[in-house]
Amino acid sequence: xxxxxxxxxxxxxxxxxxxxxxxxxxxxxxxxxxxxxxxxxxxxxxxxxxxxxxxxxxxxxxxxxxxxxxxxxxxxxxxxxxxxxxxxxxxxxxxxxxxxxxxxxxxxxxxxxxxxxxxxxxxxxxxxxxxxxxxxxxxxxxxxxxxxxxxxxxxxxxxxxxxxxxxxxxxxxxxxxxxxxxxxxxxxxxxxxxxxxxxxxxxxxxxxxxxxxxxxxxxxxxxxxxxxxxxxxxxxxxxxxxxxxxxxxxxxxxxxxxxxxxxxxxxxxxxxxxxxxxxxxxxxxxxxxxxxxxxxxxxxxxxxxxxxxxxxxxxxxxxxxxxxxxxxxxxxxxxxxxxxxxxxxxxxxxxxxxxxxxxxxxxxxxxxxxxxxxxxxxxxxxxxxxxxxxxxxxxxxxxxxxxxxxxxxxxxxxxxxxxxxxxxxxxxxxxxxxxxxxxxxxxxxxxxxxxxxxxxxxxxxxxxxxxxxxxxxxxxxxxxxxxxxxxxxxxxxxxxxxxxxxxxxxxxxxxxxxxxxxxxxxxxxxxxxxxxxxxxxxxxxxxxxxxxxxx
Numbered sequence: 369x370x371x372x373x374x375x376x377x378x379x380x381x382x383x384x385x386x387x388x389x390x391x392x393x394x395x396x397x398x399x400x401x402x403x404x405x406x407x408x409x410x411x412x413x414x415x416x417x418x419x420x421x422x423x424x425x426x427x428x429x430x431x432x433x434x435x436x437x438x439x440x441x442x443x444x445x446x447x448x449x450x451x452x453x454x455x456x457x458x459x460x461x462x463x464x465x466x467x468x469x470x471x472x473x474x475x476x477x478x479x480x481x482x483x484x485x486x487x488x489x490x491x492x493x494x495x496x497x498x499x500x501x502x503x504x505x506x507x508x509x510x511x512x513x514x515x516x517x518x519x520x521x522x523x524x525x526x527x528x529x530x531x532x533x534x535x536x537x538x539x540x541x542x543x544x545x546x547x548x549x550x551x552x553x554x555x556x557x558x559x560x561x562x563x564x565x566x567x568x569x570x571x572x573x574x575x576x577x578x579x580x581x582x583x584x585x586x587x588x589x590x591x592x593x594x595x596x597x598x599x600x601x602x603x604x605x606x607x608x609x610x611x612x613x614x615x616x617x618x619x620x621x622x623x624x625x626x627x628x629x630x631x632x633x634x635x636x637x638x639x640x641x642x643x644x645x646x647x648x649x650x651x652x653x654x655x656x657x658x659x660x661x662x663x664x665x666x667x668x669x670x671x672x673x674x675x676x677x678x679x680x681x682x683x684x685x686x687x688x689x690x691x692x693x694x695x696x697x698x699x700x701x702x703x704x705x706x707x708x709x710x711x712x713x714x715x716x717x718x719x720x721x722x723x724x725x726x727x728x729x730x731x732x733x734x735x736x737x738x739x740x741x742x743x744x745x746x747x748x749x750x751x752x753x754x755x756x757x758x759x760x761x762x763x764x765x766x767x768x769x770x771x772x773x774x775x776x777x778x779x780x781x782x783x784x785x786x787x788x789x790x791x792x793x794x795x796x797x798x799x800x801x802x803x804x805x806x807x808x809x810x811x812x813x814x815x816x817x818x819x820x821x822x823x824x825x826x827x828x829x830x831x832x833x834x835x836x837x838x839x840x841x842x843x844x845x846x847x848x849x850x851x852x853x854x855x856x857x858x859x860x861x862x863x864x865x866x867x868x869x870x871x872x873x874x875x876x877x878x879x880x881x882x883x884x885x886x887x888x889x890x891x892x893x894x895x896x897x898x899x900x901x902x903x904x905x906x907x908x909x910x911x912x913x914x915x916x917x918x919x
Contacts, residue, residue, distance in 0.1 A: 397871030402882030415485035749808035815849030862918035
């Protein structure tokens with residue numbers, strides 16, 4: 369429940385600090401005194417859109433802060449999920465800055481408006497005389513049944529199962545589309561893979577092929593040049609090696625005459641040895657070399673194959689071709705994996721749908737079981753509120769598909785007049801009747817929902833006399849189940865208050881400001897008397913006020 373509310377620099381509120389308690393809190397005040405402004409401040413706490421025009425002083429920030437006792441609301445998981453510090457007394461704060469920006473905080477931790485809204489909707493419900501659209505909402509109508517049946521936990525279980533099923537259904541759809549695409553490409557990809565497997569490419573093959581092919585294509589020139597080289601090296605007397613041998617012999621004769629001469633001899637001898645090795649290798653190579661048209665054709669064919677594959681796959685290297693081959697092999701395995709994934713998802717979805725069917729049957733059974741009691745309680749309340757000729761019928765209609773709230777559709781049929789046919793509620797009640805019917809529904813749900821605070825904004829407009837007294841009694845009864853804050857103009861309702869605040873306008877330094885004060889017992893009598901007789905409070909009005917409070 370809300371414990372304290374602090375407002376500064378909001379609309380015509382300069383500074384405001386209110387403390388709230390359990391039971392029924394009544395707020396009264398003349399039209400235009402600022403009661404709606406108070407609710408506007410609370411709506412900021414609930415994450416509604418902020419407007420720079422709401423600043424009283426345009427150069428000073430506006431702060432609205434509310435302290436809530438959440439000790440019995442099982443909200444710790446919410447704080448853990450949103451990485452927030454939990455406290456039994458939780459502070460929600462909203463700041464409007466002069467520059468137009470808005471900031472929100474939970475226990476002094478900055479949060480976005482979605483987080484603020486998600487928390488505040490578990491703490492407070494503001495309902496005005498014009499806010500009866502929920503009555504026409506089938507989801508809200510089903511929620512009435514679920515709350516009364518005490519199965520909001522089962523409904524949350526159903527929603528979690530439905531979310532899992534829908535997520536897996538989306539994954540299944542994606543997998544089926546993926547498999548169709550894989551199958552569409554499978555034949556061509558298999559052809560490409562077979563072609564690359566048959567090619568059996570080695571990473572350094574292209575370079576070696578080009579060298580071998582180049583050698584075979586130029587074999588005649590190679591044999592000619594190597595033959596001439598061998599001849600010049602080994603020719604008797606005039607050959608390079610023969611002449612070098614003679615030089616070596618000559619240098620050996622003077623090698624002992626000095627270190628330099630010895631080095632000349634050694635170097636010449638080394639060159640001779642190297643040339644001998646070279647001549648032998650050339651001779652050996654010449655014996656190996658021969659024209660081989662068949663091998664040349666094979667190499668040319670192999671090189672053409674590789675070049676065709678490079679062009680076909682738009683790559684530059686054999687390494688890249690092998691990577692394409694590996695990817696094609698992976699795609700083959702992807703097809704098998706995707707088929708397996710589809711079968712797994714189908715099995716999981718089937719299991720979830722079995723659970724959903726069982727849970728939805730339980731939910732539907734529980735809903736049907738409470739319909740008679742709900743119809744009776746709502747009728748009892750609307751009879752008390754002057755709608756004695758009303759009739760109501762709640763009908764559940766099964767549907768084949770899983771909806772967000774089970775496999776039920778609901779018809780909320782109502783008639784406010786004797787003998788009139790039952791119709792959908794939006795077609796069967798007037799504005800004033802809607803407010804009273806909504807009050808009856810709120811009375812029905814008091815204590816059934818884990819909602820600690822309900823604020824009713826002039827929901828009793830348009831009633832008087834005995835009906836007004838019954839409205840007050842209903843609200844008093846509701847306040848035994850939750851914290852109820854009511855804005856009213858009815859003395860019969862105001863007299864039922866556990867705590868009574870009055871909102872009034874005052875002028876300070878030529879500026880109109882809203883003040884809210886807590887009334888003591890004597891001030892309450894005078895305020896209720898004013899509600900009865902107007903500005904000129906009569907002794908009779910005071911006596912009536914005292915009697916209303918006493919009763």
